[in-house]
Amino acid sequence: MQFNALTPALVSAFEQIVTPAHVLTAATAEAQQYEAYGRDHTEDFHFAPDVVLRPATVEEVSAIMKLCHEHQVPVTARGAGTGLSGGALPIHNGVVLSMERFNKILKIDERNLQAIVEPGVVTEAFQNAVKEVGLFYPPDPASKGSCFLGGNLSQSSGGPKAVKYGTTRDYVLNLQVVLPTGEIIWTGANTLKNATGYNLTQLMVGSEGTLGIITKAVFRLLPYPQHNILMLVPFRQEAQAAEAVSAVFRAGIIPSGMEFMEREAIAWSSDYLKIPLTLPEDITAHLLIELDGRDLDELYKEAEQVYEVLEKYDVGEILLADTAGQKDDLWKIRRNIGNSVRYNSVYKEEDTVVPRAELPTLLKGVKEIGARYGFKSVCYGHAGDGNMHVNIIRGELTDEEWNVGLRQPISEIFQLCVKLGGTISGEHGIGLVQKPYMHIALAEANLNIMRGIKQVFDPKGILNPGKIF
Amino acid sequence: MQFNALTPALVSAFEQIVTPAHVLTAATAEAQQYEAYGRDHTEDFHFAPDVVLRPATVEEVSAIMKLCHEHQVPVTARGAGTGLSGGALPIHNGVVLSMERFNKILKIDERNLQAIVEPGVVTEAFQNAVKEVGLFYPPDPASKGSCFLGGNLSQSSGGPKAVKYGTTRDYVLNLQVVLPTGEIIWTGANTLKNATGYNLTQLMVGSEGTLGIITKAVFRLLPYPQHNILMLVPFRQEAQAAEAVSAVFRAGIIPSGMEFMEREAIAWSSDYLKIPLTLPEDITAHLLIELDGRDLDELYKEAEQVYEVLEKYDVGEILLADTAGQKDDLWKIRRNIGNSVRYNSVYKEEDTVVPRAELPTLLKGVKEIGARYGFKSVCYGHAGDGNMHVNIIRGELTDEEWNVGLRQPISEIFQLCVKLGGTISGEHGIGLVQKPYMHIALAEANLNIMRGIKQVFDPKGILNPGKIF
Numbered sequence: 047m048q049f050n051a052l053t054p055a056l057v058s059a060f061e062q063i064v065t066p067a068h069v070l071t072a073a074t075a076e077a078q079q080y081e082a083y084g085r086d087h088t089e090d091f092h093f094a095p096d097v098v099l100r101p102a103t104v105e106e107v108s109a110i111m112k113l114c115h116e117h118q119v120p121v122t123a124r125g126a127g128t129g130l131s132g133g134a135l136p137i138h139n140g141v142v143l144s145m146e147r148f149n150k151i152l153k154i155d156e157r158n159l160q161a162i163v164e165p166g167v168v169t170e171a172f173q174n175a176v177k178e179v180g181l182f183y184p185p186d187p188a189s190k191g192s193c194f195l196g197g198n199l200s201q202s203s204g205g206p207k208a209v210k211y212g213t214t215r216d217y218v219l220n221l222q223v224v225l226p227t228g229e230i231i232w233t234g235a236n237t238l239k240n241a242t243g244y245n246l247t248q249l250m251v252g253s254e255g256t257l258g259i260i261t262k263a264v265f266r267l268l269p270y271p272q273h274n275i276l277m278l279v280p281f282r283q284e285a286q287a288a289e290a291v292s293a294v295f296r297a298g299i300i301p302s303g304m305e306f307m308e309r310e311a312i313a314w315s316s317d318y319l320k321i322p323l324t325l326p327e328d329i330t331a332h333l334l335i336e337l338d339g340r341d342l343d344e345l346y347k348e349a350e351q352v353y354e355v356l357e358k359y360d361v362g363e364i365l366l367a368d369t370a371g372q373k374d375d376l377w378k379i380r381r382n383i384g385n386s387v388r389y390n391s392v393y394k395e396e397d398t399v400v401p402r403a404e405l406p407t408l409l410k411g412v413k414e415i416g417a418r419y420g421f422k423s424v425c426y427g428h429a430g431d432g433n434m435h436v437n438i439i440r441g442e443l444t445d446e447e448w449n450v451g452l453r454q455p456i457s458e459i460f461q462l463c464v465k466l467g468g469t470i471s472g473e474h475g476i477g478l479v480q481k482p483y484m485h486i487a488l489a490e491a492n493l494n495i496m497r498g499i500k501q502v503f504d505p506k507g508i509l510n511p512g513k514i515f
Numbered sequence: 516m517q518f519n520a521l522t523p524a525l526v527s528a529f530e531q532i533v534t535p536a537h538v539l540t541a542a543t544a545e546a547q548q549y550e551a552y553g554r555d556h557t558e559d560f561h562f563a564p565d566v567v568l569r570p571a572t573v574e575e576v577s578a579i580m581k582l583c584h585e586h587q588v589p590v591t592a593r594g595a596g597t598g599l600s601g602g603a604l605p606i607h608n609g610v611v612l613s614m615e616r617f618n619k620i621l622k623i624d625e626r627n628l629q630a631i632v633e634p635g636v637v638t639e640a641f642q643n644a645v646k647e648v649g650l651f652y653p654p655d656p657a658s659k660g661s662c663f664l665g666g667n668l669s670q671s672s673g674g675p676k677a678v679k680y681g682t683t684r685d686y687v688l689n690l691q692v693v694l695p696t697g698e699i700i701w702t703g704a705n706t707l708k709n710a711t712g713y714n715l716t717q718l719m720v721g722s723e724g725t726l727g728i729i730t731k732a733v734f735r736l737l738p739y740p741q742h743n744i745l746m747l748v749p750f751r752q753e754a755q756a757a758e759a760v761s762a763v764f765r766a767g768i769i770p771s772g773m774e775f776m777e778r779e780a781i782a783w784s785s786d787y788l789k790i791p792l793t794l795p796e797d798i799t800a801h802l803l804i805e806l807d808g809r810d811l812d813e814l815y816k817e818a819e820q821v822y823e824v825l826e827k828y829d830v831g832e833i834l835l836a837d838t839a840g841q842k843d844d845l846w847k848i849r850r851n852i853g854n855s856v857r858y859n860s861v862y863k864e865e866d867t868v869v870p871r872a873e874l875p876t877l878l879k880g881v882k883e884i885g886a887r888y889g890f891k892s893v894c895y896g897h898a899g900d901g902n903m904h905v906n907i908i909r910g911e912l913t914d915e916e917w918n919v920g921l922r923q924p925i926s927e928i929f930q931l932c933v934k935l936g937g938t939i940s941g942e943h944g945i946g947l948v949q950k951p952y953m954h955i956a957l958a959e960a961n962l963n964i965m966r967g968i969k970q971v972f973d974p975k976g977i978l979n980p981g982k983i984f
Contacts, residue, residue: 157761157872158936180767202710213708216685229960235938237868238900239682241671241721242938242956243945243983244965248717252710269767292626298649298738298809340767344813399706403626431707467627469704469711476712487711491698496713498971502964514712 050118052096063109068100088132095142102147104261112228123255125197128189131477133254137512159267165196165260182270184211188381202252204473206303209430215251222262226504255510257503274338276373280329280362287331288406291429303336304430311383311426318386392440399472402432411462419455433472460486476514519587521565532578537569557601564611571616573730581697592724594666597658600946602723606981628736634665634729651739653680657850671721673942675772678899684720691731695973724979726972743807745842749798749831756800757875760898762824772805773899780852780895787855861909868941871901880931888924902941929955945983
């Protein structure tokens with residue numbers, strides 16, 4: 047794909063559209079701020095945009111897209127930059143379209159249990175706003191305190207509650223999208239069901255900014271579940287922790303959280319947060335299990351059933367969180383594993399996913415591959431979904447080992463996922479870093495169809511070029 | 516689109532692929548049987564196929580598609596023929612590809628709460644099979660006793676339980692699909708989450724046989740909810756029945772069924788089934804409300820809360836179903852409304868859908884439009900989803916009034932749906948009969964994208980031509 051360079055005339059035209067205050071270039075912007083627009087949370091990558099635009103209305107986005115389409119300039123949409131697959135990195139430079147000013151919750155419709163939001167709203171801020179009126183928006187990626195709903199939509203984000211409530215995909219009803227030509231469409235309707243033509247809404251979700259720019263989203267909401275119970279279950283054998291996951295579901299229980307953490311994951315995170323946690327020496331892994339619902343008595347009954355299931359395994363003392371503060375601490379530890387790993391070392395995060403009963407086999411395979419190729423990994427994640435984040439620690443690896451040598455073992459990890467019925471990303475997307483491994487998960491015929499769809503939406507290939515395939 | 520006629524050589528080639536026993540033509544097949552392949556449950560339409568093929572393996576489907584692609588012969592896939600939008604009608608003749616021999620449940624995976632099935636399995640048979648091992652497949656269209664899972668996938672079918680559990684779309688993880696060229700792909704992975712490229716699985720669901728032929732499906736399953744409570748609530752004012760729907764959700768309750776039935780819907784169906792039901796004269800509508808869960812005490816508490824909500828409305832005596840037999844009868848009445856209407860008259864069924872709180876306005880509008888244009892309608896449906904089936908009764912309407920005169924009032928009904936945030940089909944699909952109204956729901960830009968996607972999958976346009984757009 048050939049792109050054109052940015053011209054001073056184009057920059058002037060952008061200034062006309064969004065005002066000069068929202069057109070940033072290396073020459074005019076504060077260096078540290080500008081540099082940040084070229085990064086996300088993926089390893090230590092940086093790619094410099096030619097210009098950063100910060101529109102605030104759909105009309106501005108449309109006008110920008112029309113110009114970029116006409117002049118064949120690449121456009122990479124950007125949310126909060128918390129992505130873990132490099133989706134927001136402008137690898138062909140051009141325009142970074144920051145959606146940070148699309149930060150309004152436009153409507154919380156209590157009659158219909160729906161909300162209309164802009165894509166630059168922080169996920170947790172949205173959750174808090176709907177909770178105030180007794181409603182619940184479940185998707186909660188670890189970065190929920192800073193990530194944007196638009197990024198969640200683009201990457202099909204999940205989080206711990208997905209095991210019971212599904213991912214971002216399961217809450218979106220309708221999207222307003224600006225196409226590369228500048229045309230503005232709504233992808234569906236504000237209804238719980240829709241059998242009116244191809245599902246463009248679901249096609250947009252997870253398309254990582256390669257098909258169009260999301261400017262509004264309609265989400266469905268649930269009544270807020272008033273009660274929850276949280277327990278931390280220590281295991282003496284990692285494989286048993288992974289096995290217990292399936293056993294809980296098989297007992298008829300659908301937890302609202304079912305998180306797996308290797309010993310090091312939980313140790314690093316509690317150290318990083320300075321939240322003291324006693325870890326007996328023989329404990330190798332934990333499950334964090336949450337139950338939620340409308341009735342506390344019913345939850346205690348369910349908790350007893352969970353205990354009965356766990357009795358069959360070699361577990362340590364189960365910690366039942368007593369207070370809201372204790373629950374917060376446990377979730378904080380879980381959510382900050384990624385940050386604590388990043389604090390300790392540069393790392394690569396592989397977002398493996400398999401049918402949940404295959405987790406023990408996957409975990410064993412990852413460790414075996416690591417031993418064979420000489421790297422250390424910290425594993426944790428959404429065990430109820432079979433979604434395990436494998437953090438490969440750089441440690442003492444050389445540049446060569448890190449940049450090239452790891453390709454083979456990572457391929458082997460992904461081949462194992464696929465062999466077990468899984469795939470190479472559960473919730474982080476493909477972006478830049480998983481792209482070389484797509485052929486492991488998908489046949490050439492699938493990739494050709496995806497390329498064909500891309501061509502239908504974006505014939506000049508200007509949207510987030512070089513990502514996914 | 517130009518298609519080629521079937522040649523004797525092609526028929527011979529088909530006989531080679533599926534054996535002569537499974538190649539039916541008007542010349543060789545029993546007349547009544549052959550005629551049935553040209554019908555579904557949509558009004559009284561009939562279109563004759565040139566040939567009916569009944570393959571049993573993916574390889575046979577692939578070989579058939581290769582031939583049809585090469586010779587540019589139309590192929591219309593067919594499930595059980597229970598569709599209500601004409602999706603299975605071979606309007607350009609050619610091949611009807613009957614999937615009736617794809618009738619095996621290949622695997623029920625109790626460890627992972629998943630199943631692999633062929634598309635010709637009857638929905639209820641699948642539900643029963645998984646229930647035997649304590650598992651639950653919720654989607655249950657009214658025709659569940661005869662419809663196929665493949666048809667449910669193609670039309671994005673719902674049913675009463677969708678209000679709590681979602682539609683067919685929400686249970687499919689992965690699909691094996693034969694493309695028009697004969698290539699065989701899997702659209703995704705057998706995982707609960709997947710962020711690996713564009714979501715081809717969700718694109719296939721609801722694509723009505725226009726993109727590929729589904730030959731296997733992987734569904735996720737839930738633990739079977741052991742208990743349920745069913746109540747029939749009579750209302751003296753239709754609008755109040757529609758209003759009460761939102762109030763129940765707003766009270767924090769998510770019923771597993773929330774069905775609306777006009778007086779005539781319930782009266783016709785109970786007459787048709789010869790199940791006696793006392794209907795006081797002042798009752799104009801009913802809600803059928805089901806609650807389900809793991810704990811009966813909890814359900815009774817919820818039922819009390821539902822009663823509290825209903826006290827605010829002018830309701831008659833609530834019937835709480837006491838026995839399994841009584842529950843079955845009530846559901847049978849609900850499920851047979853369509854059959855009873857069909858028994859009474861030719862009818863057109865409009866599958867309207869709006870945000871649920873807009874139902875009273877939609878219902879009022881439909882009646883007002885009917886009064887203005889002189890037609891009678893029977894309305895019922897999945898009120899919890901805002902999905903109301905409007906059955907327009909032919910009664911004494913002339914051919915001209917029926918075939919042409921109704922277009923304007925139907926357009927007005929759909930315009931009202933869209934104005935209320937809804938669309939023109941909730942779960943029946945567009946097929947043949949809703950096609951003229953697509954421009955009401957979708958912009959030309961949306962339709963162009965859909966046409967483009969069709970072109971990517973099916974460049975020669977041989978799959979179910981003339982449907983959707």
